[in-house]
Amino acid sequence: MKIQKPLFESIKYCTRCCMPETQESVQFDELGKCTACQASEQKIHINWVEREKELRKILENAKATSGGNYDCILPLSGGKDSMFQAYVLTHVYGMKVLGVTFNHSWYSETGWYNLQNLLDVFNIDHVIFTPNRKLVNKLARKSLEAIGDSCWTCHSGPPAFVFRMAVAYKIPLLVWGESAADFSGKDSYKNQKLKFDRDYWLKMSGKKRWDEILDEDITEKDLQPFVIPSAEEIEKVGVFGIHLGNYIFWDDERHTEFVRDNFNWKETEIEKTYKGYKSAECMMPGVHDFTCFLKRGYGRASWHASIDVRNGLLSRDEGFELINKYDTEIPEALEYYLKITGYTEDEFYEIMKKKRMDKIKNEDLKIKNKTHKNAEVIKPYVEQLLEKHRNRKDPREKN
Numbered sequence: 001m002k003i004q005k006p007l008f009e010s011i012k013y014c015t016r017c018c019m020p021e022t023q024e025s026v027q028f029d030e031l032g033k034c035t036a037c038q039a040s041e042q043k044i045h046i047n048w049v050e051r052e053k054e055l056r057k058i059l060e061n062a063k064a065t066s067g068g069n070y071d072c073i074l075p076l077s078g079g080k081d082s083m084f085q086a087y088v089l090t091h092v093y094g095m096k097v098l099g100v101t102f103n104h105s106w107y108s109e110t111g112w113y114n115l116q117n118l119l120d121v122f123n124i125d126h127v128i129f130t131p132n133r134k135l136v137n138k139l140a141r142k143s144l145e146a147i148g149d150s151c152w153t154c155h156s157g158p159p160a161f162v163f164r165m166a167v168a169y170k171i172p173l174l175v176w177g178e179s180a181a182d183f184s185g186k187d188s189y190k191n192q193k194l195k196f197d198r199d200y201w202l203k204m205s206g207k208k209r210w211d212e213i214l215d216e217d218i219t220e221k222d223l224q225p226f227v228i229p230s231a232e233e234i235e236k237v238g239v240f241g242i243h244l245g246n247y248i249f250w251d252d253e254r255h256t257e258f259v260r261d262n263f264n265w266k267e268t269e270i271e272k273t274y275k276g277y278k279s280a281e282c283m284m285p286g287v288h289d290f291t292c293f294l295k296r297g298y299g300r301a302s303w304h305a306s307i308d309v310r311n312g313l314l315s316r317d318e319g320f321e322l323i324n325k326y327d328t329e330i331p332e333a334l335e336y337y338l339k340i341t342g343y344t345e346d347e348f349y350e351i352m353k354k355k356r357m358d359k360i361k362n363e364d365l366k367i368k369n370k371t372h373k374n375a376e377v378i379k380p381y382v383e384q385l386l387e388k389h390r391n392r393k394d395p396r397e398k399n
């Protein structure tokens with residue numbers, strides 16, 4: 001068998017999985033293993049029975065003190081984690097939850113179905129916030145210059161909205177899914193380093209605050225939905241957040257199978273990866289992950305292959321083979337992104353060139369066109385719906 005090499009010779013990779021040193025906040029141990037590999041080893045040695053007891057205590061306490069109010073807020077995208085969280089909270093622990101969604105406005109058809117199906121299956125009260133389309137498009141443009149990817153709206157909108165709802169409804173407990181040790185590498189299972197406060201998500205995803213996004217075209221009024229309530233307001237309600245993944249063993253593959261087989265959660269084709277469950281709710285991950293690749297030389301396939309290598313589902317060579325195929329692909333969603341932002345292709349690549357890390361400055365990135373059309377239509381489902389109905393006849397008219 002041909003040995004598959006990492007894409008770039010100039011950078012160091014984890015000795016166990018396929019993650020490069022260009023990953024944000026990665027730290028290799030003395031054996032050359034990355035933060036996520038270290039976390040996955042910690043995960044095996046954790047006493048999950050004890051952790052579950054801690055969770056039960058937190059949830060029981062929330063129920064005991066909520067009175068006639070909701071027991072907790074469940075931030076929902078409709079992804080497989082949302083579905084699993086909803087199952088755990090309502091079915092296993094009997095919590096009365098308020099579902100809260102910040103609509104990033106790029107829902108795929110599958111994603112929109114999954115969200116509606118979740119609300120239906122678990123019978124959940126739901127609040128959704130939808131920023132106007134013009135603002136979403138402006139922010140998509142601004143985001144590239146400001147943070148080097150397409151998705152500032154989604155990094156900043158959901159946490160702000162969840163805090164706003166916690167304060168408005170006076171619900172202290174917020175329950176997220178996957179542990180930060182798994183999804184960001186910025187925290188660890190052993191000693192949770194990051195304190196939960198109003199800046200938690202800002203530190204976690206390391207992105208810019210709303211007031212750093214202002215310009216002559218994006219005003220303070222426009223950005224109200226992204227303003228996090230004051231520390232005093234948050235303290236008054238006693239808001240605090242947890243990740244279920246710190247209390248129950250988190251296994252993406254098994255959770256996906258579980259919600260798919262029991263509750264009709266649907267996978268779909270997602271650009272730039274071989275897995276069909278991560279970010280299934282959105283039509284833009286292709287662009288998000290492509291910008292990561294242009295900056296740091298790795299994308300979604302590197303993440304996914306590394307998870308599979310850690311879990312023994314792939315060899316490291318097989319991982320690099322998948323990475324070579326998917327991480328270098330130009331996503332179909334780039335066309336939509338250029339349309340809504342008004343950037344030309346040259347401008348897009350010019351901006352991304354400036355964001356490229358020094359370590360890969362002189363590398364040939366080997367980007368290539370996709371060889372097939374994505375199975376899921378790469379256009380927000382709501383835009384598809386509007387087009388369809390704007391062009392349809394009055395149903396009372398025959399033919």
Ligand SMILES: [Zn+2]
Pocket residue numbers: 014015016017018019033034035036037038306
């Ligand atoms: Zn690793």
